Amino acid sequence: MSGVDDAAESCLACALTAGTVPLPGGQVLRDDRWVVEHCVGPLGLGTFVVKPLRHVLHVAELTAREAAELGPLLRRVSAAVTEATAPEQVYVCLWSHSGGVPGHIHFVVQPVDRETMARFNASGPEL
């Protein structure tokens, strides 16, 4: 078994997709290369994760096809979040460190409204 396979076996992102770790809300979209899931953790209701099905650690490692699909998929998920929650802004950012080392890349699509900013007295990265 290769190092990548070993890393994938201990990867939370892969485990959530495989269903070996509970995923509240489940998957909302999945094709041969990408999956969109409800976000686990404290980022709030309506936050989604967009990630490649493959255990990819760097954006530069995406295939040409994955890269071509990424922008339209992020736009589509952001549009759905906007339609459902009418936020002031939708943050889209890449998270990819786990235990201080590069992890399975995943783009967090997070709606943000005035109430949330006021509640935490924050916006941007602090939020």
Ligand SMILES: [Zn+2]
């Ligand atoms: Zn993974």
